[in-house]
Amino acid sequence: MARRDVLDLAVLGLLHDAPLHGYELRKRLAGVLGPFRALSYGTLYPCLRQLLERGWVSEQHPVAPVRRGRIVYQLSAAGKEHFEALVADGGPTTWDDESFGVRLAFFARTQSSVRLRILEGRRSRLEERLEALGAALARSRERADAYTLELQRHGLESVQREVRWLGELINAEQASRTTDPLPRQTDHTPT
């Protein structure tokens, strides 16, 4: 998922629940993207305009007496379709750093097979990272000072914990799959 698609997914996903205006949308976005790195209006409004141009959302301007006020955005049928398409994507870019969190935030509306694929992709991505970090740490062991070493050690540990966490999520996912087997899901599970 390209950077752009991730934002689209987040916005369309939020509008999926209820129509919202930009200002409110931004606040909710913080809940999806994380309370920090909430995006600026300089990003959000141009993004909304583009969604409008593509016909994925419709605007509702304030009524007569008001000159300026809340502009409420609502998901269109085409927008709903596009959201479904985005949420069905289980490609390699879905487990990138920038995508994964947002994808997870919309897991409730993602097919179980896709969820599993994303979780496993994310885990093996982090496992690669673990190897790289381990190698870097080994190389540093003798050359680097205590601070650098400590930084690398802590980084390594964080990734290890995240791998374990993903393992738990994957187990839970698989358990629920055997419990309530999904209909119409021809199985071409990866990895």
Next chain:
Amino acid sequence: MARRDVLDLAVLGLLHDAPLHGYELRKRLAGVLGPFRALSYGTLYPCLRQLLERGWVSEQHPVAPVRRGRIVYQLSAAGKEHFEALVADGGPTTWDDESFGVRLAFFARTQSSVRLRILEGRRSRLEERLEALGAALARSRERADAYTLELQRHGLESVQREVRWLGELINAEQASRTTDPLPRQTDHTPT
């Protein structure tokens, strides 16, 4: 520290140890900035040129028989000075996400008082974040689905661990300060 200064610090710091050419520099930079997000040549070379223009480094071009080859960069006296200035900075921007890691990587050449200031600044930054995350989690508890909740829970836990880690570093720092008291350090410790 502005984004730009962080890069300068990283590059000057590496050249402080030994003269290097761009290609090698980039690899070492990966050790400082983290093995991922190693920066591209499209960033590095323009950066080096600017360091050159500012007189902080000097280049050494390959000798006669070769038309093109390694260009070795070496820290100048002015560059060394600038590095010292950067490393002496203990301002609020030093514990930003983008700065902190690099600052820590050069802690061995940072005054103890500045180290402590940065560590404590970083910790309180993360403690604020903890509060925000806790509040978000509390708000979500009833509205959000299990996946979102789990994501937030894990995020919260990661930050908690990092706060604890910083606490240990701070303790170690304070212990070493009482052990070997530094000369010429008028004490206006913050927080």
Next chain:
DNA sequence: TTCGTCATGTAATGGGTTACATGATTAC
């Protein structure tokens, strides 16, 4: 001689932040 890696560099592009500008609404 050809492949892979080392090595330097530029131009186009993308995308986000900052700063700014404006106006509506609410609370005091």
Next chain:
DNA sequence: GTAATCATGTAACCCATTACATGACGAA
């Protein structure tokens, strides 16, 4: 009435990535 917050929007800027182009050097 006035301050704070809600709300929308634009333009300038920053800066990193991507894609591309070039060329040296060593090994197979």
